[in-house]
Amino acid sequence: MPLRIALCYRCDDRHKGELYARLVPGGLLCLHGVLRRTGFDSRLFNFSGVGWPQIEQRLARFAPRLVGVSHFTHNHAASMRLYAVARTALPRAVLVAGGEQVTYLDEAVLARAPGLDAIVRGEGEAALVDLAQRLKDGSRWQDAPGLSHRADSGIARNSAAPPVSDLDDCYPVERFVACEGVRPEEQFPFLVTSRGCPGRCTFCDTPSFWGTRLRLRSVKSVVAEIRHLMREHGVIYFGFRDDTFTAQRERVRALCTVLITETPGILWSCQSRVDTLDAKTLLAMKLAGCEQIQIGIETLDPQGQKLLGKRVDRERLGRTLSLCRQIGIRTGAYLITGIPGQTDASLAPEREIIAHGGLHDAIVSPLCYYPGTALFARARAAGQVNEDIFFSGRDESLFVRRDRETRQMSRRLGRFIETHAPRNVFSASEIAEHLARTDRCVSALLDWGRACLAAGQADEAHDAFMEIRRRWPRHPWGFEALAEQATDSGRAREARRLRLAATRAAREDTRSR
Numbered sequence: 001m002p003l004r005i006a007l008c009y010r011c012d013d014r015h016k017g018e019l020y021a022r023l024v025p026g027g028l029l030c031l032h033g034v035l036r037r038t039g040f041d042s043r044l045f046n047f048s049g050v051g052w053p054q055i056e057q058r059l060a061r062f063a064p065r066l067v068g069v070s071h072f073t074h075n076h077a078a079s080m081r082l083y084a085v086a087r088t089a090l091p092r093a094v095l096v097a098g099g100e101q102v103t104y105l106d107e108a109v110l111a112r113a114p115g116l117d118a119i120v121r122g123e124g125e126a127a128l129v130d131l132a133q134r135l136k137d138g139s140r141w142q143d144a145p146g147l148s149h150r151a152d153s154g155i156a157r158n159s160a161a162p163p164v165s166d167l168d169d170c171y172p173v174e175r176f177v178a179c180e181g182v183r184p185e186e187q188f189p190f191l192v193t194s195r196g197c198p199g200r201c202t203f204c205d206t207p208s209f210w211g212t213r214l215r216l217r218s219v220k221s222v223v224a225e226i227r228h229l230m231r232e233h234g235v236i237y238f239g240f241r242d243d244t245f246t247a248q249r250e251r252v253r254a255l256c257t258v259l260i261t262e263t264p265g266i267l268w269s270c271q272s273r274v275d276t277l278d279a280k281t282l283l284a285m286k287l288a289g290c291e292q293i294q295i296g297i298e299t300l301d302p303q304g305q306k307l308l309g310k311r312v313d314r315e316r317l318g319r320t321l322s323l324c325r326q327i328g329i330r331t332g333a334y335l336i337t338g339i340p341g342q343t344d345a346s347l348a349p350e351r352e353i354i355a356h357g358g359l360h361d362a363i364v365s366p367l368c369y370y371p372g373t374a375l376f377a378r379a380r381a382a383g384q385v386n387e388d389i390f391f392s393g394r395d396e397s398l399f400v401r402r403d404r405e406t407r408q409m410s411r412r413l414g415r416f417i418e419t420h421a422p423r424n425v426f427s428a429s430e431i432a433e434h435l436a437r438t439d440r441c442v443s444a445l446l447d448w449g450r451a452c453l454a455a456g457q458a459d460e461a462h463d464a465f466m467e468i469r470r471r472w473p474r475h476p477w478g479f480e481a482l483a484e485q486a487t488d489s490g491r492a493r494e495a496r497r498l499r500l501a502a503t504r505a506a507r508e509d510t511r512s513r
């Protein structure tokens, strides 16, 4: 009988109403898929929002030999309780944790969680498969690489597990089966095609956790995943959530070329930096269905940039934003408030770029300490903070600044974005240009149709959506857009029928290729 393994995630209760927090970390799906492919009976449990007595019962009923928990900073409190509940339900199971929080706080977490046997530091695939294999063989699981575990002398740290050499191996289709509490339409649209980032931002732990060398999945593996999700789950909108999706532009263009022929029925967004975008790549992305890019700007203040280790050149930013507008890709920005030394006046360049740079949206987040970041290491060395902030269970304990000025700055900037960003929608003449540049591609036609709808020109909108239907008869977004129009004019039944047709089209289109 294959060894039974339960992989679990639970978000903190204060976040259970937030879609993003409820999703299981992408890496837990990878571990689940790799374990299943290797022949283990792995089951993935998303316990977000589930009551503790039910969790205890469910684990006892499944009776796994090994339990793995994903423990990040934002689900710290829930993970700690999960260890206690799992230990009560399964007194003899081996209970391990992995994820960004426990990787850097292994000793402190083990000291506070008596039910937890071990922590896997860093990338989990090789270490967890090794551990499971040892359990199956009856050899000492404590010797698996990458582990921090309890020993007579305190906490023992085994040497690091080898990094996965071929990332494609971490993304088998087995990760989409045997998942409880996972809603495919919410969880599966997020795609990650690489690990590592060449950046060295001080507020981010990616450089230390994943390294500054980029490892990439092959185009074939990414396209196979998209096709699978379209066919089996009817997903037609994806978010590439790589840290810097465009870090290697030739690879992005190669991917786009295949997407255009193999999965013409999708739209997508991605995240990037201004210094990794150019006209040729942006056009390839637009033609392959990219409709939005979120750009990490963080701050435009030179002092702030120095502190955060990220230099965004204002001129280049302006050029990139206007290139995106010319090609027809919407832009969003990530901005950070609460940087030491930042004042409302020093946010003038950000306001300028929001009002006149053509941004469609911006998200403001407070500067936070995370374990494994240079920002935290420096502050700790200077005696300003210690690890206790990660154990308080409150988001605010992570904020670098908690003063009144910071709260005001964040509120004001938020209001400024709400007022100004909506004014930056593409104008009719801009969309007409996008249509010409892209030989009337699907995403430009959608923009055109939607702009017509907003302007009350229902017939023109219908024509644009029907053009998609005519030129790409099985393209799901043709149906989807017509469904939007039907909803708009109160034809609910027709909208439902068209939505069903969109899902069917996505599935049939991938089957027929």
Ligand code: B12
Pocket: 020, 021, 022, 023, 024, 025, 026, 027, 028, 030, 031, 067, 068, 069, 070, 071, 072, 073, 074, 096, 097, 098, 099, 100, 101, 120, 122, 123, 124, 125, 128, 190, 192, 196, 203, 204, 205, 206, 210, 241, 242, 243, 370, 371
């Ligand atoms: C894509 C992404 C998202 C997406 C999708 C998340 C998802 N559920 O798939 C969205 C937009 C929803 C999102 C939201 C958030 N995210 Co996010 N996200 C990422 C990003 C860019 C990639 C995640 C990923 O797939 N990585 C690749 C996989 C393979 O790695 P992994 O999930 O970490 O898992 C590996 C290891 O951690 C370990 N591991 C993990 N769990 C376990 C369990 C066991 C038993 C074992 C052995 C090993 C193990 O092994 C895994 C496989 O190698 C990362 C940055 C990064 N590069 O990782 C940030 C990151 C994970 N996010 C982060 C944050 C803060 C958030 C939010 C809280 C933001 C917010 N304020 O809303 C929310 C929380 C939502 C959530 N439930 O995770 C931080 C977490 C920092 C921390 N210390 O916890 C990160 C690290 C970004 C950063 N560098 O600061 N995120």
Ligand code: SF4
Pocket: 197, 198, 199, 200, 201, 204, 205, 206, 207, 243, 244, 273, 296, 310
């Ligand atoms: S913030 Fe983005 S660009 Fe900077 S190191 Fe992290 S992942 Fe890389």
